[in-house]
Amino acid sequence: MPNILEAKGLRKHYDGRVLLDGVDIALERGSITTVGGPSGGGKTTLLRILGFLTEPESGRVLLDGTDVRTLSPEEVRRRVALVAQAPAMFEGTVLDNVRTGPRLQGKSLPEEEARRALERTGLDAQLLRNDARALSGGEKLRVALARALVLSPEAWLLDEPTAALDPERADLVVDLLRSLAAQGAPVLVVTHDERALKRLCGRCCTLAGGHLQADGRE
Amino acid sequence: MSYVNVTLVQLVASLGLMALAIVLSARDGLGLEKDMAIGTVRAAMQLFAVGLLLALLFQHEHPVAVLGLIAVMVMVAGWTAARRISYGPGTGVLFRYATLAVLVSGAVVLIPVFTFVIRPARWYEARLLVPISGMILSNGMNGVALVFERVFASVHDDAASVEQLLSLGATPQQAVERHTRAAVRAALRPTINALLTVGLVALPGMMTGQIVSGTAPGQAVRYQLVIMYQLVAVAVVAGAMAARFARALSFTPQKQLRSFDDRARPLGPPKA
Numbered sequence: 488m489p490n491i492l493e494a495k496g497l498r499k500h501y502d503g504r505v506l507l508d509g510v511d512i513a514l515e516r517g518s519i520t521t522v523g524g525p526s527g528g529g530k531t532t533l534l535r536i537l538g539f540l541t542e543p544e545s546g547r548v549l550l551d552g553t554d555v556r557t558l559s560p561e562e563v564r565r566r567v568a569l570v571a572q573a574p575a576m577f578e579g580t581v582l583d584n585v586r587t588g589p590r591l592q593g594k595s596l597p598e599e600e601a602r603r604a605l606e607r608t609g610l611d612a613q614l615l616r617n618d619a620r621a622l623s624g625g626e627k628l629r630v631a632l633a634r635a636l637v638l639s640p641e642a643w644l645l646d647e648p649t650a651a652l653d654p655e656r657a658d659l660v661v662d663l664l665r666s667l668a669a670q671g672a673p674v675l676v677v678t679h680d681e682r683a684l685k686r687l688c689g690r691c692c693t694l695a696g697g698h699l700q701a702d703g704r705e
Numbered sequence: 706m707s708y709v710n711v712t713l714v715q716l717v718a719s720l721g722l723m724a725l726a727i728v729l730s731a732r733d734g735l736g737l738e739k740d741m742a743i744g745t746v747r748a749a750m751q752l753f754a755v756g757l758l759l760a761l762l763f764q765h766e767h768p769v770a771v772l773g774l775i776a777v778m779v780m781v782a783g784w785t786a787a788r789r790i791s792y793g794p795g796t797g798v799l800f801r802y803a804t805l806a807v808l809v810s811g812a813v814v815l816i817p818v819f820t821f822v823i824r825p826a827r828w829y830e831a832r833l834l835v836p837i838s839g840m841i842l843s844n845g846m847n848g849v850a851l852v853f854e855r856v857f858a859s860v861h862d863d864a865a866s867v868e869q870l871l872s873l874g875a876t877p878q879q880a881v882e883r884h885t886r887a888a889v890r891a892a893l894r895p896t897i898n899a900l901l902t903v904g905l906v907a908l909p910g911m912m913t914g915q916i917v918s919g920t921a922p923g924q925a926v927r928y929q930l931v932i933m934y935q936l937v938a939v940a941v942v943a944g945a946m947a948a949r950f951a952r953a954l955s956f957t958p959q960k961q962l963r964s965f966d967d968r969a970r971p972l973g974p975p976k977a
Binding site: 538539540541542556560561562564565568569571574575577587588591592631634635638 | 863865866868869870871872873874875876879957959960961962
């Protein structure tokens with residue numbers, strides 16, 4: 488199957504430490520990949536590079552076979568969703584937040600679509616009118632997922648998406664990620680959550696000492 | 706009308722006021738005595754030096770000398786604005802942009818006024834060009850410094866939101882629009898407040914100076930109004946330019962947010 492998102496020979500160091508030492512990763516259509524490893528080991532940096540928020544010192548990232556540096560940064564970021572562990576909420580309601588991506592392109596998103604996106608993340612659509620900044624950590628994460636969902640990205644990158652959730656809510660997020668993968672978008676998840684790892688049924692990798700290695704477990 | 710001379714003896718007598726201020730500072734434990742003492746001497750030295758320079762310039766008025774002095778003022782304003790920034794690119798980088806913003810905003814405001822409003826007998830008449838340019842450039846400098854300081858600091862503090870917007874496909878302009886707008890508004894606030902309250906709270910310095918030196922109040926008012934309108938215009942132009950420069954400097958060519966302290970940036974707000 489062709490790779491929608493691929494990185495070759497990524498190198499990055501910080502503060503004298505090598506975070507990525509020639510990392511290769513290929514995300515096939517419909518695949519789920521999980522990345523574990525020690526804290527400060529470069530997992531977030533890898534996500535930031537794949538999400539085009541940070542440049543590697545060397546190596547390249549290909550989106551559907553094209554070097555991302557030849558594409559417009561805005562286009563790359565719309566096509567690759569990057570969801571942080573503790574996502575920042577913008578001023579306004581949940582609806583305002585979900586509508587952010589389309590608004591940035593000068594488009595308006597019907598409330599019904601925002602509602603559907605929110606419900607797919609397991610969040611009660613009655614929260615649409617609530618102040619997004621007053622939500623709990625878990626609710627904010629799901630608003631961030633809905634915010635990205637409405638842009639219909641081709642690939643998903645998530646940093647500890649279940650860390651702030653109770654098992655029931657975490658399962659809903661895992662189910663959502665599996666359904667996204669089933670629809671063809673590759674999903675890359677940084678997580679230490681054993682329960683989520685098992686339920687994601689993805690290819691497990693570990694990033695340590697600058698190297699990304701497959702764990703051999705699925 | 707004529708102005709009242711201040712003799713050197715009378716000037717020295719006014720030092721009693723500084724002595725009073727220093728004594729009160731010491732008594733109340735403000736810890737400002739040293740700064741006040743240094744400031745007293747330094748202000749006198751700086752102003753006497755400027756007075757001598759101006760006297761020399763007026764005696765030997767020449768276009769090159771007048772423009773040269775204004776060029777020095779622009780450079781010093783650019784350097785001062787760049788040096789005050791606590792977080793951002795280095796002073797060397799900011800100096801170029803600050804100087805350009807001060808120069809362009811000053812030119813936009815000063816050239817039309819000296820061409821159409823306050824028309825000197827000779828276009829390089831130092832008596833008018835130097836003090837008015839000084840006031841205008843100084844306000845431009847303050848605008849640039851405030852905008853630089855605020856944009857770099859607030860974008861840094863709010864990096865998680867800015868990057869989240871980038872991740873949703875925002876352009877750098879969209880991602881920091883809130884920060885640049887707030888910075889320009891904050892930079893304009895003192896000048897606009899001065900415009901709104903002028904004459905109600907205090908008479909402005911230039912008008913006071915003109916009246917004290919014998920100018921008819923009606924003329925002094927007209928001069929002051931021209932100056933105040935110039936101050937607002939220069940603050941707007943300088944602030945808007947500084948905001949654009951700060952935005953451009955905040956992002957890499959790949960439209961990624963720059964970090965100026967080389968700290969690793971987390972994804973989103975700090976984790977609990």
